[in-house]
Amino acid sequence: MEKRRRSVCAVAAVALVAAMLSLGEAAAYGGGGMSPDYYKTTCPQLEDIVLKEVTRKKNETIVTIPAVLRLFFHDCLVNGCDASVLIASRSADAEKNSPDDDSLAGDGYDTVNRVKAAVEQKCPGVVSCADILALAARDVVHLASGPYWTVELGRLDGLVSKASDVEGKLPDPDMHVKELTDIFYRSGLSQRDMVALSGAHTVGFAHCSRFTKRLYNYSSTVKLDPSFNPEYAKRLMEACPPDVGPTIAVNMDPFSPVVFDNIYYQNLKNGFGLFTSDQVLYAEGVSRKTVEEFAESEPRFFQAFVESMMKVGRLGVKTGNGGEIRRDCTAFNH
Missing domain, CATH: 1.10.420.10 (Peroxidase, domain 2)
Incomplete structure (x- = not known):
């Protein structure tokens, strides 16, 4: 009965979102060239692949749920949703090396890297790490009995990741x-x-x-x-x-x-x-x-x-020459 109640709540919430979209909000939906159908022809099985791998990881450790969700927030609030937080730097000066990102759990990174590997097997060089992270964030919420929503897709991966960019852009536990x-x-x-x-x-x-x-x-x-x-x-x-x-x-x-x-x-x-x-x-x-x-x-x-998650997902989206489709989420292509 409890599970059914949560399912009804989730459906009701999504229905309310759709019903309350004004014309102005509808125009913003898909902003920056994004669309839920962005990979419809180039990687039609994308969302099934993401869900399968996220579910597998979640079944290994429940920490996957908050880890992925926090990774999404930390990425998007610092120079936009461009997967820059995933970059691993040999000189320890990438975004993830900032003291403000020390609390990010390794399970979040591991989840996205696993999904990326699975996606590359089916659709090589097509799907950005930024889009994978956005889909994974939606999926972990839904797997935890939370709401489900349609994710806008079409982000490119960023070309810059600097620890110095993080300071002052993320909430802190002691803030009012x-x-x-x-x-x-x-x-x-x-x-x-x-x-x-x-x-x-x-x-x-x-x-x-x-x-x-x-x-x-x-x-x-x-x-x-x-x-x-x-x-x-x-x-x-x-x-x-x-x-x-x-x-x-x-x-x-x-x-x-x-x-x-x-x-x-x-x-x-x-x-x-x-x-x-x-x-x-x-x-x-x-x-x-x-x-x-x-x-x-x-x-x-x-x-x-x-x-709010949809608003966050639109922050600082990279397009054109401002980004790339990384082959490996932890490293730039060049």
């Missing part, structure tokens, strides 16, 4: 609403987009070092962040003592960590936000109404998440 809003606004995304995309924290995990300041050293006068639910804080302290090692991690959502749902927002209302950047979405009044809306209605959250 104004800082978070500014980060997303600079990429052309609204505060509502920011709150909706933050819902990706309904899946995945975080290492203790990313949030222990809230437990032991919140301010000069208060050790424990007062917005924490006391029982939740106690459980986190047991899992993450002050001298905890760097490998210990906890679930972002303590109640349904492998299901893409709206429990994340219900958690915020009850003081179960893991990062400062999570809890402030409710604690600071400016975004509270949006949190309450998503907490009360999973279809509304799904609708907003799909709309």
